Amino acid sequence: MYRLPAPLSDAIDGVVAEHPSAKVAAAARSLSERYLADHAASAPIIDSGLRAAAYVLTRMPATYAAARAAVEQVRLSVPGLEPRRVLDLGCGTGGVSAAVADAFDGVEELRLVDYSADALALAQRLLVGAGPRLVASQRRLGGRTVPDGAAVVELAVCGFVLGELDEAARAAVVAELVAAAPTVLIVEPGTPAGYRRILAAREQLLAAGLTLAAPCPHHEQCPLTGDDWCHAVARLERTVAHRAAKGGSRDYEDEKFAYIAATRLPVTRPAARVLRHPQIRSGHVLLELCRADGTAAGVTVSKKQGADYRAARRVQWGEGWG
Helix, strand or coil: CECCCHHHHHHHHHHHCCCCHHHHHHHHHHHHHHHHHCCCCCCCCCCCHHHHHHHHHHCHHHHHHHHHHHHHHHHHHCCCCCCCEEEEECCCCCHHHHHHHHHCCCCCEEEEEECCHHHHHHHHHHHCCCCCEEEEEECCCCCCCCCCCCCCCCEEEEECCHHHCCHHHHHHHHHHHHHHCCEEEEEEECCHHHHHHHHHHHHHHHHCCCEEEECCCCCCCCCCCCCCCCCEEEEEECCHHHHHHHCCCCCEEEEEEEEEEEECCCCCCCCEEECCCCEEECCEEEEEEEECCCCEEEEEEEHHHCHHHHHHHHCCCCCEEC
16 A cells, blocks of 8 residues: 655645635545546646645545556666656646655656646645755646757656647657656556557657556557556555545545556566456466567466465566566
């Protein structure tokens, strides 16, 4: 289970406390409806201090958890990745940047870019305790092909942003990420629409000459078709205020996400990737795998297989296998 770093959690509590809880809950419901609509935005979605507070309470923990889970798989596949400077396009309130800073001890600078002045100001407030130097820039995304200081960051990230842009702007953002860094990570909601955006970004990254690092164990066409799509899940801790704002009772939440990471650095990919929750049965485990030969299939790991069986009982959805 993922939990926000204590300094970030405390900072969020301070932001939320500045607004009446009923108004925060109402703003959270409005934001949820807007994100579920899943279409391009003509203006910043986080357009006020109240909406920003609602976002950091109910959505930022999920953004952090999804990004943290994705980053962990990238770390395993790209062992030489040790970013000192990170570009975060469409940083919002800083959830993805917080996950990157938490995952890599050597991050010295976070370059934050967002269209929303309210989100950008709040990101700087929330991330001040993360450690890295913060460099913020407010501008519309998708308008540049080459960023400021091109190719001088080691990692470029973009989380839960492409769905707010039209097709041309999405392609421009991916091109900017590629121009900015040798390693790129893009995270989207774990929905069919989010997956389609990831697939388009995947093709663009491959066309740019990058090597896929995660989650794909191959460069072939994605084998999932029809009603199936590639996504993973990250479980995050819910605070009392988080539960109250979302009208829930559970102390955790499962955030489904889709992502793609590509790099110009050496890559060590797993032989396969677990596509669903492993099904643990009496004496065997059923795994749904995406394999290095470009195929997807279910496999059965029996108790007779010893170490493989024990590993199958431990492996999680989204992790590498073999």
